[in-house]
Amino acid sequence: MTQKTRDSAAQGESQAAEVTAALLVIGDEILSGRTKDKNIGYVAEYLTALGIDLEEVRVVPDIEAEIVAALDALRQRYTYVFTTGGIGPTHDDITADAVAKAFGVPLDRDERAVALIAERVGVANLNEARLRMARIPRGADLVQNPVSKAPGFWIGNVIVMAGIPAVMQAMLDEVAPKLRTGVKLLSESVRADLREGDIGTELGAVAKAHPDVMIGSYPFTDDQGGPNTNLVVRGRDPQKLAAARSAVERMLAQVRAALAAQQAT
Amino acid sequence: MTQKTRDSAAQGESQAAEVTAALLVIGDEILSGRTKDKNIGYVAEYLTALGIDLEEVRVVPDIEAEIVAALDALRQRYTYVFTTGGIGPTHDDITADAVAKAFGVPLDRDERAVALIAERVGVANLNEARLRMARIPRGADLVQNPVSKAPGFWIGNVIVMAGIPAVMQAMLDEVAPKLRTGVKLLSESVRADLREGDIGTELGAVAKAHPDVMIGSYPFTDDQGGPNTNLVVRGRDPQKLAAARSAVERMLAQVRAALAAQQAT
Numbered sequence: 001m002t003q004k005t006r007d008s009a010a011q012g013e014s015q016a017a018e019v020t021a022a023l024l025v026i027g028d029e030i031l032s033g034r035t036k037d038k039n040i041g042y043v044a045e046y047l048t049a050l051g052i053d054l055e056e057v058r059v060v061p062d063i064e065a066e067i068v069a070a071l072d073a074l075r076q077r078y079t080y081v082f083t084t085g086g087i088g089p090t091h092d093d094i095t096a097d098a099v100a101k102a103f104g105v106p107l108d109r110d111e112r113a114v115a116l117i118a119e120r121v122g123v124a125n126l127n128e129a130r131l132r133m134a135r136i137p138r139g140a141d142l143v144q145n146p147v148s149k150a151p152g153f154w155i156g157n158v159i160v161m162a163g164i165p166a167v168m169q170a171m172l173d174e175v176a177p178k179l180r181t182g183v184k185l186l187s188e189s190v191r192a193d194l195r196e197g198d199i200g201t202e203l204g205a206v207a208k209a210h211p212d213v214m215i216g217s218y219p220f221t222d223d224q225g226g227p228n229t230n231l232v233v234r235g236r237d238p239q240k241l242a243a244a245r246s247a248v249e250r251m252l253a254q255v256r257a258a259l260a261a262q263q264a265t
Numbered sequence: 266m267t268q269k270t271r272d273s274a275a276q277g278e279s280q281a282a283e284v285t286a287a288l289l290v291i292g293d294e295i296l297s298g299r300t301k302d303k304n305i306g307y308v309a310e311y312l313t314a315l316g317i318d319l320e321e322v323r324v325v326p327d328i329e330a331e332i333v334a335a336l337d338a339l340r341q342r343y344t345y346v347f348t349t350g351g352i353g354p355t356h357d358d359i360t361a362d363a364v365a366k367a368f369g370v371p372l373d374r375d376e377r378a379v380a381l382i383a384e385r386v387g388v389a390n391l392n393e394a395r396l397r398m399a400r401i402p403r404g405a406d407l408v409q410n411p412v413s414k415a416p417g418f419w420i421g422n423v424i425v426m427a428g429i430p431a432v433m434q435a436m437l438d439e440v441a442p443k444l445r446t447g448v449k450l451l452s453e454s455v456r457a458d459l460r461e462g463d464i465g466t467e468l469g470a471v472a473k474a475h476p477d478v479m480i481g482s483y484p485f486t487d488d489q490g491g492p493n494t495n496l497v498v499r500g501r502d503p504q505k506l507a508a509a510r511s512a513v514e515r516m517l518a519q520v521r522a523a524l525a526a527q528q529a530t
Contacts, residue, residue, distance in 0.1 A: 028479065031320065032310075032452070041301035041302065054297070057295075058323050061320060088484060090482035092472075092481050129462050129468075130462040197390070198390075198392070200397060201393040203394075207357075214293065217353065218300065
């Protein structure tokens with residue numbers, strides 16, 4: 001949507017209704033293309049369902065200064081910052097170091113985390129590498145890892161999770177009940193059965209007339225192989241949403257009729 | 266890798282060898298989870314193959330001020346900034362507006378772009394919405410779109426592409442021959458057949474001893490269902506890469522032997 005529309009939408013809602021988030025994906029392997037990220041889409045959908053607006057994602061390499069800079073930029077701006085990746089046992093896992101540095105706290109060996117890791121691998125196998133995963137910034141709460149035990153953590157508004165999708169998803173389930181959530185953003189899809197270029201101007205007029213909702217337009221190829229468009233109307237007020245949806249449907253009927261009349265002549 | 270290792274790696278190479286890039290993904294639909302991004306992984310792999318280092322990715326919503334801020338942060342820092350999304354015919358497609366604003370140039374109707382779009386849809390169908398796709402920041406070069414004609418563009422060090430993966434990929438093929446490329450970052454994978462936690466300390470020592478390469482460690486579940494680890498050694502100098510790979514393999518053999526001896530007792 002345009003800046004104008006989005007600003008109006010924000011004004012139309014109480015500030016308290018919005019809980020925002022950013023996601024920071026940490027790892028050279030994503031930036032080299034070696035590993036294809038599977039967490040962004042999952043986190044986006046998960047937070048949206050909770051009523052938390054994901055407003056920004058960044059992917060940064062395994063460089064401490066880059067991670068700290070991104071953390072500092074994001075944690076000032078959003079209710080929550082979720083991170084994925086960089087909490088394993090090897091030298092390239094530096095997320096905990098970066099978070100401790102961003103918060104200006106020591107990175108202690110956490111005995112709760114040591115106990116969890118020992119539970120998994122046995123006390124005899126608690127070597128230096130595995131104990132690396134027990135280094136938790138002082139003052140953080142642990143985020144349980146029901147998959148492989150080595151925990152994530154939560155400090156301030158930053159929630160640090162593993163990069164492996166199955167572990168990340170389990171950690172998200174652990175923290176979800178403790179998150180503040182907003183009034184859920186409702187969403188309705190309308191299939192246009194028209195090409196995006198046939199409705200752009202008219203859709204813009206509908207968007208302008210309904211400043212309290214957001215209207216997105218997404219072209220796709222339909223099952224007949226033709227160009228088609230999905231329109232998505234989003235907003236927090238069910239009545240305003242219904243009114244905008246009706247306006248979209250009226251507009252689509254008018255454009256279809258006009259195109260049919262044009263083809264008939 | 267640690268900050269120290271990465272800095273050393275950078276010092277070990279000539280500055281000219283590095284061509285860097287950032288990717289800016291634009292669209293509410295990615296942040297809501299409605300659309301799962303397929304471009305980040307593709308662009309990452311593509312640029313890596315060309316010898317261009319993708320160093321940062323950001324995903325931002327369809328808000329002009331956010332897009333401009335991200336563009337300005339990224340284009341100062343990297344050789345190239347690629348964008349995906351927001352160049353269609355509807356009111357929520359505001360990437361061209363944001364790029365024009367970032368560069369401080371007018372957003373003109375471009376007759377070359379008009380001709381391309383007319384070729385696709387016919388002159389009779391050149392309505393206001395479709396002509397929206399012909400608005401190109403003044404001074405930009407067009408990026409041809411062999412899939413659906415409406416072009417992307419290239420201004421300064423910013424390359425603006427469509428969000429639809431098939432179109433984005435075709436546009437990337439169009440611009441690739443014109444990109445400055447660096448000395449390709451070479452990469453070798455070694456399967457550890459050990460758990461990440463068994464080798465973390467020893468691997469850290471190898472990484473420290475080979476500061477001119479980057480060594481990443483990626484746990485995975487192997488076909489026997491057991492925890493395993495891939496080690497990836499990357500660098501631009503083939504000899505240094507080979508030396509580091511040998512050191513990794515020696516280290517792995519030693520750890521395997523030590524674990525076997527431990528189990529035998």
